[in-house]
Amino acid sequence: MLSAILSWPRSTKRLFVVSLDLCMSLVAMWLAFSLRLDTPHSPTGLQWLVYGLAPALALPIFIHAGLYRAIFRYTGIAALITTGQAVALYGALLFCILLIAQWEGVPRSVGVLQPIILLLMVGSSRALGWFWLAGKPRNTTHRLLIYGAGSAGAQTAAAMQNMRQYQLMGFLDDDPKKTGSTINGVHVSTPNKLPELIEQLNITDVLLALPSTTRQRRHQIIQNLGRSAVRVRTLPGLSDLASGRVSVTDFQELDVEDLLGREPVAAQHGLLGNGLTGQVVLVTGAGGSIGSELCRQIVNEGPAKLLLVDHSEYALYAVHHELQALRDQGAHTCELMPLLTSVVNPHRIADICRKHRPDSIYHAAAYKHVPMVEANAGEGVINNVFGTLNMVRIALEYGAQNFVLVSTDKAVRPTNIMGASKRVAEQVLQAIAASRVSPFEDVLPERAVPWSCPTRLSMVRFGNVLGSSGSVIPLFRRQITSGGPLTVTHPGVTRYFMTIPEAAQLVLQAGAMAEGGDLFLLDMGEPVRILDVARRMVALSGLTVRDAEHPQGDIAIEFTGLRPGEKLYEELLIGDNPLATAHPRIRRAREEFCQWSELRATLQPLQEAANANDEAALKRSLSLLVSGYLSHPVRSYSRL
CATH class of the missing domain: 3.40.50.720 (NAD(P)-binding Rossmann-like Domain)
Incomplete structure (x- = not known):
């Protein structure tokens, strides 16, 4: 079923989400009336107008906010913030209309309750969609540990949520203050536990996410990892990731510098340009x-x-x-x-x-x-x-x-x-x-x-x-x-x-x-x-x-x-x-x-x-x- 849904045309996927939001706006309105009147609601009279007003207001605002351009399996915190902003704007307009119109049989508090319920429903639908489409556990031969629980490691872990060929099993970090903590629900362990983790979690790969470490320390880490039966790879440069020249899926073989066994000799840039410029x-x-x-x-x-x-x-x-x-x-x-x-x-x-x-x-x-x-x-x-x-x-x-x-x-x-x-x-x-x-x-x-x-x-x-x-x-x-x-x-x-x-x-x-x-x-x-x-x-x-x-x-x-x-x-x-x-x-x-x-x-x-x-x-x-x-x-x- 998952593969069938992912194979739908983009227009079909958007139509499905729009229909889902329309239904949720109506259900949210029914729940708002039911909670306010303390009984299951059956709309009558002008209440039908309010039921029609909810999707008529919400859908144009959602479209303008770009909610239907987002891809569910790549949804992140930014998309959820945008959803909240769109629902807040919708709720403000709905409350103002109900406050001004003062329709008979329509409590003004519905203008507060319904947007809150709609926000919970729309936000939950996006989160559940992401979990089902992208966060679903998968069987893979690549079970990965990230060495480095700093910002580079955390960014890599976030990007890997959308990678189906790797399954992130944990972090390793030299900092004892980070040991035992979690990053997005993933446990951080000390490097000394690597042999134990390999056996328990069937680890196949270790990814080095250490952009700021010295070459000497990096070499020591590689030597230690070399004693374990895992494949060691390294991240592309963060500047390359940011520029889009490579993606996080482009895990690289270790640089030849990592096999050198010493710090590369730094150039003196004043000498480099001498006799070349012009x-x-x-x-x-x-x-x-x-x-x-x-x-x-x-x-x-x-x-x-x-x-x-x-x-x-x-x-x-x-x-x-x-x-x-x-x-x-x-x-x-x-x-x-x-x-x-x-x-x-x-x-x-x-x-x-x-x-x-x-x-x-x-x-x-x-x-x-x-x-x-x-x-x-x-x-x-x-x-x-x-x-x-x-x-x-x-x-x-x-x-x-x-x-x-x-x-x-x-x-x-x-x-x-x-x-x-x-x-x-x-x-x-x-x-x-x-x-x-x-x-x-x-x-x-x-x-x-x-x-x-x-x-x-x-x-x-x-x-x-x-x-x-x-x-x-x-x-x-x-x-x-x-x-x-x-x-x-x-x-x-x-x-x-x-x-x-x-x-x-x-x-x-x-x-x-x-x-x-x-x-x-x-x-x-x-x-x-x-x-x-x-x-x-x-x-x-x-x-x-x-x-x-x-x-x-x-x-x-x-x-x-x-x-x-x-x-x-x-x-x-x-x-x-x-x-x-x-x-x-x-x-x-x-x-x-x-x-x-x-x-x-x-x-x-x-x-x-x-x-x-x-x-x-x-x-x-x-x-x-x-x-x-x-x-x-x-x-x-x-x-x-």
């Missing part, structure tokens, strides 16, 4: 994870023009479409130029720089997937080394003030071609910045000795980026969704992690602090075991790990062996004693590198080997260029 900025690899986030943050700093360079048509379309939509909404006024090309095409890059004269270049384009580059060594070196060389040469030729290379911790004592190629790219910048003679005589004729590099060249080195296209986080999420197993290369693998916004902010702030030849790195805290990340993600999905101790678990973790060129752990620094900078968590490293005359001579055979895709010759050249490069294959870890 400038022409070029970003290579603009469609990638880092490049696209760089673009999002750059447009917020008010550049005159942003040149988006990428060789992937779809990636370039996606980032340009996103930024153009923000411009249309008034979020920024930057002119956007999507430019489809590769950094290994010097003629096209030179044409772009000649036409637009970028002030700052952020070079994020690179092949970064270790096994992919290992299997395609020539292309990896051409793109990562000689694509960077092209960009630097053209930046010098066309007078760019800043050039920032996005590098990686895999460039430190690399065991793979990707890392070695990025270290060579770093050395290219270091050598040119330190050179006292012009490195490119054909485009910058030597006029004086010593020569000084006119472009501030700098490098930014950081670790794995959570949530990027190559990160383990999206991979683990897909594997959990498909039922596992989660694939980890080795139980001892550790990595430094940072978020995509952190990485982009670091790049922009480094560019602002650069003096020339600088290599910047982020103090990223302690490295994290990939195995621990995998176990945490399984636990926070409400599942258990299946292993020898728990053969009945839900998701297995499988060790696949170290991939070609993969290391057990990564480092950020080759030398010692990094220097402090204007940002407390950013360090400046000074590392040894080849002089440009030596480097240039070695780059020629490297380029020839890359063009011929001669892997053996490539590795020999890289071994000469990169200190600590181990070109031998890494022994795989057997499957367990």
